[in-house]
Amino acid sequence: MPFYSDPSVKYKKFVNPVKLQNREWPAKSLHKTPRWLATDLRDGNQALPDPMSLEEKKLMLGKLCDIGFKEIEVAFPSASSIDFQFTQYAAKTVPDDVYIQVLSPCREELIYKTIESVKGSKNAIVHLYLATSACFRRVVFNNLSQEEAKKKAVEGTKLVRSLTKDNPDTQTTNWNYEFSPETFSDSDPEFVIEICEAVKEAWEPSREKPIIFNLPATVEMTTPNVYADQIEYFCKNISNRETACISLHPHNDRGCAVAAAELAQIAGADRVEGCLFGNGERTGNVDLVTLALNLYTQGISPKLDFHDISSIIDVVEKCTKLPVHPRAPYGGQLVVCAFSGSHQDAIKKGFQHYDSQVAKQSEGTVVPWHLPYLPLDPQDIGRTYEAIIRVNSQSGKGGASWVILKNMQLDLPRGLQVAFSKVAQAETELVGKELRSSQLCELFATTYYVDIEGRFSLVDYEFTRRRGLCFLDLFLSIEGEPQVQKLFGEGNGPISCFVNAINSTLSLELDVQDYHEHSLGRDSSSKAATYISVSTTGDNPHVQWGVGIHENVTQASFLSLISCLNSLSRDYHI
Ligand SMILES: CC(=O)SCCNC(=O)CCNC(=O)[C@H](O)C(C)(C)COP(=O)(O)OP(=O)(O)OC[C@H]1O[C@@H](n2cnc3c(N)ncnc32)[C@H](O)[C@@H]1OP(=O)(O)O
Numbered sequence: 001m002p003f004y005s006d007p008s009v010k011y012k013k014f015v016n017p018v019k020l021q022n023r024e025w026p027a028k029s030l031h032k033t034p035r036w037l038a039t040d041l042r043d044g045n046q047a048l049p050d051p052m053s054l055e056e057k058k059l060m061l062g063k064l065c066d067i068g069f070k071e072i073e074v075a076f077p078s079a080s081s082i083d084f085q086f087t088q089y090a091a092k093t094v095p096d097d098v099y100i101q102v103l104s105p106c107r108e109e110l111i112y113k114t115i116e117s118v119k120g121s122k123n124a125i126v127h128l129y130l131a132t133s134a135c136f137r138r139v140v141f142n143n144l145s146q147e148e149a150k151k152k153a154v155e156g157t158k159l160v161r162s163l164t165k166d167n168p169d170t171q172t173t174n175w176n177y178e179f180s181p182e183t184f185s186d187s188d189p190e191f192v193i194e195i196c197e198a199v200k201e202a203w204e205p206s207r208e209k210p211i212i213f214n215l216p217a218t219v220e221m222t223t224p225n226v227y228a229d230q231i232e233y234f235c236k237n238i239s240n241r242e243t244a245c246i247s248l249h250p251h252n253d254r255g256c257a258v259a260a261a262e263l264a265q266i267a268g269a270d271r272v273e274g275c276l277f278g279n280g281e282r283t284g285n286v287d288l289v290t291l292a293l294n295l296y297t298q299g300i301s302p303k304l305d306f307h308d309i310s311s312i313i314d315v316v317e318k319c320t321k322l323p324v325h326p327r328a329p330y331g332g333q334l335v336v337c338a339f340s341g342s343h344q345d346a347i348k349k350g351f352q353h354y355d356s357q358v359a360k361q362s363e364g365t366v367v368p369w370h371l372p373y374l375p376l377d378p379q380d381i382g383r384t385y386e387a388i389i390r391v392n393s394q395s396g397k398g399g400a401s402w403v404i405l406k407n408m409q410l411d412l413p414r415g416l417q418v419a420f421s422k423v424a425q426a427e428t429e430l431v432g433k434e435l436r437s438s439q440l441c442e443l444f445a446t447t448y449y450v451d452i453e454g455r456f457s458l459v460d461y462e463f464t465r466r467r468g469l470c471f472l473d474l475f476l477s478i479e480g481e482p483q484v485q486k487l488f489g490e491g492n493g494p495i496s497c498f499v500n501a502i503n504s505t506l507s508l509e510l511d512v513q514d515y516h517e518h519s520l521g522r523d524s525s526s527k528a529a530t531y532i533s534v535s536t537t538g539d540n541p542h543v544q545w546g547v548g549i550h551e552n553v554t555q556a557s558f559l560s561l562i563s564c565l566n567s568l569s570r571d572y573h574i
Pocket residue numbers: 043046076078079080104105106107110129130131140141182218281
């Protein structure tokens with residue numbers, strides 16, 4: 001079968017069925033938290049190759065309650081004995097403020113079974129669906145007319161009513177009702193209003209207990225603006241709007257479910273049905289994690305708790321047996337990781353800037369978050385800063401030095417950052433993959449630390465200062481020499497004494513290029529970290545950095561210089 005050069009022969013453009021006068025939604029924005037319904041245990045579950053076991057369903061239900069969902073579609077009770085049993089379990093165990101929702105087609109025997117399963121619950125929502133689109137009525141229901149569809153929906157609703165809110169034997173349950181004109185997004189908008197009016201009349205909702213009209217994009221047909229139009233049209237044309245809760249149920253066939261849900265809320269919807277991380281039929285239901293955290297990052301509380309997103313991912317992956325994509329918005333393992341140099345540089349500077357702003361504020365004041373490349377503070381969802389920056393062949397100096405800072409508390413001077421990034425680059429190219437933090441730290445230590453094996457090691461020293469001049473007796477163990485060598489140097493400070501001692505004894509011409517130090521802690525017993533670069537002279541001078549750490553800053557400097565000597569000896573045979 002060819003991939004058509006002219007697809008218009010096979011695929012017809014979806015024409016917006018709504019003629020909306022004075023369209024209002026484009027001028028509005030999202031400003032409130034919707035009612036959420038999690039359908040992981042129904043729509044999500046029915047789309048899995050291996051539906052959840054009873055134990056998995058229990059685990060998922062517990063997690064959904066912990067997150068804070070107050071409406072949870074727990075099953076399609078007439079589908080299987082697991083669904084039926086689980087609904088009975090959920091009916092008895094969910095917290096008092098949680099509504100459990102159950103789905104049934106408009107088929108009498110299945111409605112009986114569905115309502116049977118939910119008996120004894122404190123709050124229940126019985127949910128019936130019937131497809132309204134011309135395509136489904138023609139193809140699936142064998143030319144079911146609009147009138148016949150309406151009759152079916154009304155009969156189903158009346159049956160639910162008689163078994164629930166009108167049934168004197170079941171009054172311990174707070175009964176609610178939801179009707180979904182399935183395939184809403186592909187349906188004639190006038191007919192949807194007509195069938196919903198008939199269902200509403202049959203149910204007789206009140207302002208206090210509205211009926212839920214769930215308007216699904218069962219299949220996402222076109223761009224999200226059209227769904228928003230369809231929702232605005234419905235909201236404006238359904239009678240007694242205050243007695244109806246308008247619910248969305250977007251699927252993600254075109255990859256726009258989140259956008260569709262957001263625009264449709266702006267267009268007037270009150271409630272959203274979806275699944276964690278977008279599980280669900282085909283490309284999935286709308287992803288509730290993304291919707292909720294999109295609100296959160298606009299400063300609106302989603303009233304759902306994602307502070308420990310990893311534990312949520314664990315449960316989702318265990319129950320669905322599907323991995324959460326590493327690039328899933330917010331939750332994916334890689335979404336708070338930067339590998340590329342420019343991103344790392346910007347993130348590192350972003351944190352430095354943010355920390356300096358925080359330091360200026362009085363305690364308890366929150367500094368607004370606006371960091372390059374990070375729309376959300378990873379800590380808000382339980383991610384650590386340490387893992388944000390990872391180093392591979394695409395990385396730059398900022399990335400490698402961030403890892404060293406976060407893992408070794410060493411704040412490398414710029415020159416050493418540049419030098420180390422070349423070392424890291426060579427290593428990542430050699431191994432052909434990312435360097436883990438521990439590997440990078442080891443690479444840093446073996447390249448710049450004194451406590452690696454080398455030709456020189458510091459045995460002792462005596463440093464004195466007399467009348468503005470400094471003198472150093474330096475005791476080194478030098479590979480190949482039978483005993484400890486005593487060197488002597490003069491200078492205007494310990495470092496120059498050391499270098500002069502080395503230069504005169506070994507006939508070298510080393511120059512100190514750069515020196516930095518900082519303490520590695522806040523108290524007086526903290527260690528000092530020193531960073532020194534020395535250069536060789538001659539036609540092909542080479543600059544070598546060394547790092548030393550010691551309680552005594554002079555000794556830390558000497559250790560840095562020993563490290564430089566060992567590296568130069570190893571690489572340049574000085
Ligand atoms: C968009 C959605 O997600 S809808 C929810 C879908 N979820 C599920 O289907 C999961 C659970 N389903 C099941 O376990 C089974 O399909 C059952 C138990 C509901 C029904 O099983 P069966 O009786 O074997 O019916 P089957 O699944 O083959 O076919 C569907 C039948 O229901 C009819 N039907 C489909 N939707 C509806 C509806 N909303 N209301 C009334 N009848 C419907 C079809 O027209 C078809 O009838 P037909 O056999 O006369 O042509």
